[in-house]
Amino acid sequence: MTPEFLLGFIILLIGTVSAAFPKPKTWLNRLINIEIAAWGLMLIMLSYNESLAILTFVAVTGISTFVLVRVIERRSDI
């Protein structure tokens, strides 16, 4: 039980609950709360010794945020 695993589990729990039930129920709050869960999952990945997995996960999180922003922007114009 490394400290990264415990901290990542706490942050992943906070992020999952707050992304499932956002307080003002808008898409922007949900998109920001997903980032908390991504940080918690990255800390859990840090507990195991795989550096390439963390690198790929961080890059994919950035790209998926870009894709979600593009989709939401196009959808809100219509």
Next chain:
Amino acid sequence: MTDLILIIFGLIAVIGGLATAINKDPFDKLISLGILAGGAIPFIVNRGYMDVAIAVALTVPVTTIFILLICRREIT
């Protein structure tokens, strides 16, 4: 000594996560997300993955600026 500073950084990360979940204004949420990133990056450095830490520290502002593109449209 090393354990005490890890407890401090963990406290900063948990405070940032709770503040991100509780705040209602999108700009306050992004500021609290910066606190969460600042608390989490020293754990990567302490583990010894310096190249991963460089990549994470350069990827986080790009993600924040992507979210700011629709925050401005939301306010106006």
Next chain:
Amino acid sequence: MSAVIAPLTSAAPLICGLIALYATIRIVCEKNTLKKLPHLNVMNFAIAASIALLVNHWLALIVAVAYFVGSTLEANAIASAWSGGLKDD
């Protein structure tokens, strides 16, 4: 010589961490959004110094520089979007 430097080196990241914790508490207790940003800068500087002092490795300096540049850019982007400066162009 080494015995004098060694406790100072081990206590320096702890002081920077305490400064970062104090700045975090100030950010959370502040109500105004614009007044949160200087305290965010204080926390970013303290964490960059703490990263550089935490590990005795030469790549830690580059990590501290990268985090410094990135977090300063992030805070300035938030301030610029809050005041709506880029919208008028």
